[in-house]
Amino acid sequence: MKELFYIFVLIIIISCSKDDTSVPQYVPTPLALEIPTLFEQKILSPVIPFNNPQTVEGVALGKKLFFDPILSADNTQSCASCHAPENAFTDTSQFSDGIDGVFGNRNSMPIFNLAWNYDEKFFWDGRVFSLEDQALQPVENPIEMHNTWQQAVSDLQEHSEYPNLFQLAFGTATISSELVTKAVAQFERTLISGNSKFDKYLLGTATLTPQELNGFNVFMDETKGDCFHCHGSDNNPLWTDNIFHNNGLDAVFADLGLGEVTGDPADNGKFKSPSLRNLAFTAPYMHDGRFSTLDEVINHYSEGLQNSPTIDPLMKKVAEGGVGITTQEKADLKAFLLTLSDYEFVSNPDFQN
Amino acid sequence: MKKLVAIIVLIIVVLSSCVEEDIPGLQNTNVSLNFKHNWDGANVSSTDFNTIQYFNENNDELSIEKLRYLISDVTFHKANGETIVIEGYNLVDVANNESLSYVTPVQIPIGTYTNVSFTFGFDNDDNTDGFYADLNSASWNVPMMLGGGYHFMQLEGKFINNVATEQGYQYHAIRAVDNADPMNLVFQDTFFTVNLGEVIVHNNSSVDVNMNISEWFKNPHLWDLNNFNSMLMPNFNAQVQMYDNGQDAFSLGSVN
Numbered sequence: 005m006k007e008l009f010y011i012f013v014l015i016i017i018i019s020c021s022k023d024d025t026s027v028p029q030y031v032p033t034p035l036a037l038e039i040p041t042l043f044e045q046k047i048l049s050p051v052i053p054f055n056n057p058q059t060v061e062g063v064a065l066g067k068k069l070f071f072d073p074i075l076s077a078d079n080t081q082s083c084a085s086c087h088a089p090e091n092a093f094t095d096t097s098q099f100s101d102g103i104d105g106v107f108g109n110r111n112s113m114p115i116f117n118l119a120w121n122y123d124e125k126f127f128w129d130g131r132v133f134s135l136e137d138q139a140l141q142p143v144e145n146p147i148e149m150h151n152t153w154q155q156a157v158s159d160l161q162e163h164s165e166y167p168n169l170f171q172l173a174f175g176t177a178t179i180s181s182e183l184v185t186k187a188v189a190q191f192e193r194t195l196i197s198g199n200s201k202f203d204k205y206l207l208g209t210a211t212l213t214p215q216e217l218n219g220f221n222v223f224m225d226e227t228k229g230d231c232f233h234c235h236g237s238d239n240n241p242l243w244t245d246n247i248f249h250n251n252g253l254d255a256v257f258a259d260l261g262l263g264e265v266t267g268d269p270a271d272n273g274k275f276k277s278p279s280l281r282n283l284a285f286t287a288p289y290m291h292d293g294r295f296s297t298l299d300e301v302i303n304h305y306s307e308g309l310q311n312s313p314t315i316d317p318l319m320k321k322v323a324e325g326g327v328g329i330t331t332q333e334k335a336d337l338k339a340f341l342l343t344l345s346d347y348e349f350v351s352n353p354d355f356q357n
Numbered sequence: 358m359k360k361l362v363a364i365i366v367l368i369i370v371v372l373s374s375c376v377e378e379d380i381p382g383l384q385n386t387n388v389s390l391n392f393k394h395n396w397d398g399a400n401v402s403s404t405d406f407n408t409i410q411y412f413n414e415n416n417d418e419l420s421i422e423k424l425r426y427l428i429s430d431v432t433f434h435k436a437n438g439e440t441i442v443i444e445g446y447n448l449v450d451v452a453n454n455e456s457l458s459y460v461t462p463v464q465i466p467i468g469t470y471t472n473v474s475f476t477f478g479f480d481n482d483d484n485t486d487g488f489y490a491d492l493n494s495a496s497w498n499v500p501m502m503l504g505g506g507y508h509f510m511q512l513e514g515k516f517i518n519n520v521a522t523e524q525g526y527q528y529h530a531i532r533a534v535d536n537a538d539p540m541n542l543v544f545q546d547t548f549f550t551v552n553l554g555e556v557i558v559h560n561n562s563s564v565d566v567n568m569n570i571s572e573w574f575k576n577p578h579l580w581d582l583n584n585f586n587s588m589l590m591p592n593f594n595a596q597v598q599m600y601d602n603g604q605d606a607f608s609l610g611s612v613n
Contacts, residue, residue: 046487047494122494224500226590232500239487239498270407314407317422317513317525320587 030175032059037119040198042206042241050119050193056136056186058193061173066191068169069184071357075156076103076149083142083188086112089355092282092346093195098293106147109259111293114286116197116349117279121246128275128291130248131265135192139185153181160184197281197349198241205343206238212343219340222333229305229329229337233318234277243281243344248274249316252309252326253290261291263314273314284345298341302334385464389563390431390475392449392457393610394424397571403452409515409523413574417582419516419526421570424451426510426530427497428551429479433465433558434472441465446479448495465558473556473564477603478509478548484532503590504534504542510599512573516582526586528573530603533596545593547600553609565610572606573599 035058037050052058069075070083086100087093093115099107110128118126118135125131126138142148143156160166160179167177174183202220204210212220222229224237234251236243248262250273257263263272275291289295295304307325309315320327329337349355394401396411401421409420429446447459478484486505487493499506512528535543556564574580578598589595 046490048490120494221502224502226500226503227588230588232498233496236496237498237500239493240496242494245496311523313523315525317515317527319525320527322525323522 032061032173032175034058035060035063035194037193038196040196040203040241042203043120043196043198046239046241047120048122051122051124052119052193053134053136056189058190059173061169062187062190063194065166065169065173066187066189067355069188070191074159074163075143075151075184077151077155078103079159081149084357086148087115089352089357090285090350092116092197092285092350094286096287098288100148102145102148103150104147108147110291111288113278114282115192116195116281117242118195119193120242123246125246125276129261129265130276135189136182136185139188139192140181143181157181157184195349195355197346199348200281200344200346202340202343203241203346206241213339215336215339216343217340218333219336219338222329222337223340228327228333230318230320230327231280231305231337234316235280242279244277244279246276248276249318250274250312250314251305252311252315252319252322253292253294253304255310255312257312259292270314273312274316280341281344282346282349283341285350298338299334302329302337306334384466386467386558386560386562387464388433388461388558389561390447390459390461391563391565391610392428392459392568393565394451394568394570397569401451401570406452406514409517411571413571413580413582414576415574415579415581417516417574419582420514421451421512422515423511423513424570425449425495425497425508426512426568427478427492427507428459429476429483431459431461431473431475433470433556434474436469436471446483446489448492448497467558467560469555469557471555473553473609474550475553475566476548477551477607478530478532479507480548481532481546484548499531499590502539503536504532504544506532509548510603512570516586518586519583524582524586526582527589528585528599529590530599531590531596533593533600534591535593536591545597547596549600549604551607553607556609556612559613563613565612567608567610568606569608570606573602576602576605578602 037058039050073079073082075082081103086095088095094112098111099109100112101107113128124134126135132138132141143151143153157179166179170179170183171177173187201210205212223231234245234247234249236245248271254273257273260272262274263269283298287296289301295301305326306329309319309322309326311322315322406421409418411419411421413419426449427446428449431443433441443461443463445462448456450456484506486501487498492507497507499508508529508531510530514526515523516526518524530547533545533547553566578601580598580602585592585595
């Protein structure tokens with residue numbers, strides 16, 4: 005009978021144990037994103053791929069890669085060359101030049117709150133799915149870093165520090181483009197901006213001026229600015245819908261935007277709505293950086309709309325050029341928009357080289 | 358031999374005890390509501406968007422570029438008067454296939470129901486400003502200056518106006534509000550109950566819910582897009598007319 009009892013215990017232990025791994029595996033240190041209170045309260049959780057969890061070592065490696073010109077063919081440009089911390093990770097040029105001095109035709113996009121891009125379509129035209137795959141492109145783009153991934157990986161592999169850093173971040177010293185972009189994406193996901201004056205106002209720790217409050221009302225009023233349908237609200241702290249719209253910039257398109265990607269003429273002239281956070285640091289504006297100032301942007305929506313077959317129905321009074329707000333309302337709207345800028349974000353030491 | 362039998366029995370008992378999944382009951386089932394759309398009988402999907410091809414009752418020629426709407430509190434009514442209310446909601450987006458099917462988050466008994474109903478939009482208890490993270494993330498909110506809460510529907514597109522020019526329209530339905538005095542908003546409820554009628558629920562039943570989009574422009578108010586095309590959220594009369602016209606927009610389709 006004793007034998008039977010021991011067999012019974014043995015069977016229970018064997019049959020109910022789920023994991024019999026006996027060799028300890030290296031696991032980098034998990035790192036939770038620091039999610040702003042309003043984001044926690046108001047919107048869905050950030051998107052973090054199951055195969056690229058945030059880790060202390062991965063973020064540190066991603067940050068080093070982001071600021072290191074080693075990824076470019078002649079070792080002169082890093083990601084930060086066009087995505088500078090002081091400019092909310094964009095730059096001040098209309099178009100950015102690559103290592104060969106050739107300029108692109110799109111304005112460098114700011115980088116923050118990308119983990120909340122739920123559809124995971126990146127670039128102005130949404131041509132890439134996932135932040136990891138986004139990071140693949142600039143390295144080989146001939147008008148950007150103009151490198152090959154084979155060369156970039158080879159340079160990293162021969163570097164005195166990187167193999168060990170990859171070992172720490174991913175448990176292997178064998179570097180690949182996949183691991184490089186995973187690390188960069190991990191760092192980019194930490195670039196969270198959620199501490200503007202308006203955030204503090206919503207949390208009850210700051211006060212807005214009467215002009216800023218008036219500007220918020222212009223923003224939210226469907227008969228005035230009507231900005232909220234595409235650009236978030238006090239209930240959507242991303243200040244973008246991350247969707248593609250034709251906002252009436254041109255009657256004829258020099259750049260098809262989303263239409264070039266989908267091949268659908270109904271998408272021609274559509275570009276992603278940018279976040280309105282950090283406008284104090286991100287001029288010039290629009291996908292082609294055509295507007296140097298916020299005043300020009302506001303004037304565009306007020307009087308400058310150009311009609312075209314794909315203009316978004318949300319662009320109102322197109323025949324009259326736009327919503328036609330007053331000079332005072334424009335000034336108020338501008339004052340409000342600037343309350344969305346996050347000065348702590350652009351000076352955060354964790355995000356500097 | 359006795360020991361061997363005992364061990365086999367024990368193995369069976371132990372293995373059975375470690376099975377984690379429950380076998381679902383045969384008497385209860387999830388029900389899938391499938392939202393389908395047509396224009397006076399012609400199917401409408403996102404592939405039909407962006408082309409000016411529909412005529413409303415007022416003979417305005419129009420396109421659809423976006424159609425999203427909110428339904429909530431699906432309710433199953435029994436013959437004895439009892440009801441099973443499925444607390445929850447679904448934001449239907451015709452451009453997003455996943456949203457076109459709403460599986461009840463709880464199971465209901467298989468059987469015959471004299472009526473299946475749902476709320477178009479949110480009733481006032483559910484229409485809490487900023488409360489739903491997924492709806493906030495979808496920018497589905499209504500500004501607080503109009504009472505807050507959420508949109509009920511966004512139907513957008515272009516139409517040929519009375520000077521033969523393409524013009525955008527935004528047929529946005531919310532709770533009607535008179536904001537003539539911003540300090541004293543006056544509301545009128547515009548959510549409504551859609552009654553689909555009798556449904557026999559089988560195991561994993563699939564219930565088609567049809568929306569005839571043209572109804573929103575038809576009855577009882579003849580909708581002239583030249584008059585009502587834009588900035589309709591703060592337009593009390595337009596909201597009440599949407600409410601009236603929406604009453605006949607939904608119907609029960611096939612049940613499987």
